[in-house]
Amino acid sequence: MELTQKLVGRQRFASPYQWTIVVLGAIVLCSSVAHISLAQIDMRFLLLTFVTVIISSRLAVKVPRINTNITISDTFIFLALLLYGGDAAILLATAEGLCSGARVGKKLRTILFNSAVMSCSTMLTAQAVNLLFGHPTTLLRQTFPVVLMGSCVIALVQYFANTGIAAVGMSFKNDQPFWKMWSENFLWISITYFAGAGAASLIASSVGMVGFYAMLVAVPIISILYFTYYKYLEDIRATSAQAEQSERARAEAERARAEIERERAEQAERHVEELNQHIAEQERISRELEESREHFRHAAFHDALTGLPNRALLIDHLKLSIERAKLHHDHLFAVLFLDLDRFKNINDSLGHVAGDQLLITIARRLEECLRPTDTVARLGGDEFAILLDGLNEYDHAIQVAERAQRELMRPFNLNGHEVYTTASIGITLSTTDYDHPESVLRDADTAMYRAKENGKARYELFDKVMHARAVERLQLENDLRRAIERQEFHVYYQPIVSLDADRLAGFEALVRWEHPERGFISPAEFISTAEETGLIVELGQWVLHEACRQMHEWQWQNPAHRHLMMSVNLSAKQFTQPDLLGQIKRTLSETGLDPRCLKLEITESVVMENAETASTMLTQLRALGVHLSIDDFGTGYSSLSYLHRFPVNTLKIDRSFISRMGAGDENTEIVRTIITLASNLGMKVIAEGVETLAQLTLLKEMKCEYGQGYLFSRPINAEAAGLLILRGYKQKVESSVEDKFLDASQDSFVYVN
DSSP: OHHHHHHHHHHTTHHHHHHHHHHHHHHHHHHHHHHSOGGGOOHHHHHHHHIIIIIGGGOEEEOTTSSOEEESHHHHHHHHHHHHOHHHHHHHHHHHHHHHHHHHOOOHHHHHHHHHHHHHHHHHHHHHHHHHHSSGGGGGGSOHHHHHHHHHHHHHHHHHHHHHHHHHHHHHHHTOOHHHHHHHHTGGGHHHHHHHHHHHHHHHHHHHHHOTTGGGGHHHHHHHHHHHHHHHHHHHHHHHHHHHHHHHHHHHHHHHHHHHHHHHHHHHHHHHHHHHHHHHHHHHHHHHHHHHHHHHHHHHHBOTTTOOBOHHHHHHHHHHHHHHHHHOTTOEEEEEEEEEESHHHHHHHHOHHHHHHHHHHHHHHHHHTSOTTOEEEEEETTEEEEEEEEESOTHHHHHHHHHHHHHHHSOEEETTEEEOOEEEEEEEETTSOOOOHHHHHHHHHHHHHHHHHTTSSSEEEOOHHHHHHHHHHHHHHHHHHHHHHHTOEEEEEEEEEETTTTEEEEEEEEEEEEETTTEEEOHHHHHHHHHHHTHHHHHHHHHHHHHHHHHHHHHHHOGGGGGOEEEEEEOHHHHTOTTHHHHHHHHHHHHOOOGGGEEEEEEHHHHHHTHHHHHHHHHHHHHTTOEEEEEEETSSOOOHHHHTTSOOSEEEEOHHHHHTOOTTOHHHHHHHHHHHHHHHTTOEEEEEOOOSHHHHHHHHHTTOOEEESTTTOOOBOHHHHHHHHHHHTTSOOOTTHHHHHOOGGGOOOOOOO
């Protein structure tokens, strides 16, 4: 580009330069016309002009190997200079330049430029002679050495002026250096100027002795010399042609010999061609293997979906950060562990393709939040991690977390669907003395879970208290896994009472954990861990099987018990299991329980998270013959437009409403509204957490069908529940029911549904 600009810059001077020379030539011509005497324009001068313009300028010889022509017109211009002076010579040179320019070119600018070059160069020659020897016409009266010197001056000045002006124009036009243009086109023609100047001096000297007209005889002599020189050049050309022909013959012989050598070489090459092909194939295979290795290296350390570094590459970067922090105590780093909130809902509602598109967009937004030295990685699923290395201060980690949350709160457009999401972020800092990258990620993950527990869409910094809780939770998780294997879990049963008939209607199955060292552990401590680890699926299946088996056993002992119902909770993870229907079918088949005696309880929040999918699953469950109940009703976000579409038998009012009931207060009216709503939809109602007679009285007045709570009984083991069925199912439920059916001192469990 630079070279092109330079060349274009040089070419743009060509036209202005030519027109400048044309203007100068015109000025020189006008000056000569103004100073020349009319007396000088005699017949001899006109005859000289005719010979110069019409005849001599047409006699040109092309010099071999040089891009130029030699004419005899310069001889007559020099003659005019010596006989008539500078102004006459300028007029003659201008006229000769116009005629010769018109023969070799068609552009007006070129013709005028050629004429102007002749005018200017002749003017400079005349001035040089005037300066050194006086008026040119007096030069012939000098001694022979002076005449000889004058001829040399005329030749040199005319040669350098003429070729110099022309070479500058060619330099601009052809984008070539001046010296290159001058040396290639004009260096070898200087001899013609000396010959012309010498001939002009000789002719001018002879004019004085024999007269001008007699000297016209010099014209044919010059012509003879010209044609002699032309013949000489023709001979040179012929000799050159013969030399070239010999050269071509020699070249042909060389080519023939080279062809023979080439054929021999090709024969030799053909002998090794197969080996060469084999080597080339090996090289090609080697290149393919290297490309494959590079591909696998990249795939091994990057996430295929988002292109981000994966866990393995993040671990490598973390190792380096830990090592730098140990070598330089002022080296700070931080890790942010991000988990998207409600990503599963987007996946379930819009599909996995939209979910993948969301993850890719999130990856790009996270990259925009970081410095080039930071690393954002996808750990799997909807989990990301950010390594901030070389921090000036830890506050920067907080700023990045806040910036990331702002970016993720902006809406996402997924195939025309506007979607919103947030992220829970856990942050761990290098202030902790870490030795292993996994420990850093573990603590950041722990802080992230604390952020989720505290309401999601927020960040939490990891601290030692959090670490202690994490260790405790890890121990609990390990004990939980072993508890299933060691059969440390037991099913307890809390009675459900028919309020209008004051008799036992069934039980709710509740799991209890009898730890060999810690004793009984409340479900509040281990249910959330079981949910997080996925153990709730196995545990829930075991509870379902045990509860169905136990109810079938009680019914088999006495046919009068066949009206009793067994309520079993389904966790969120169980409800989304693809084989849920098959599991329930197998359980009913294996235990022999009538499906009509099983009631499955699903929390309101699980049902409403994805109402369309939930409605389909509930319909399929109802088709098995089992009863369905929405648990903790009133605490979620139920929509009345969806509620009537669910094939639900029972609404279970959450204990928070029952415990705060009083005469005429807001909670009482809420309970009354739920009971009325359920009745209008053809559903039954169970009130949870009934603990006082006043609550029982209000519920009966509202015509609530069923009650459950400490007023009737705490959760009890299978033996106590069997005794309760045997002794009390026909008796009226009174305030002293605990004394009748169960000694309260036998049960120290806290009721958690």
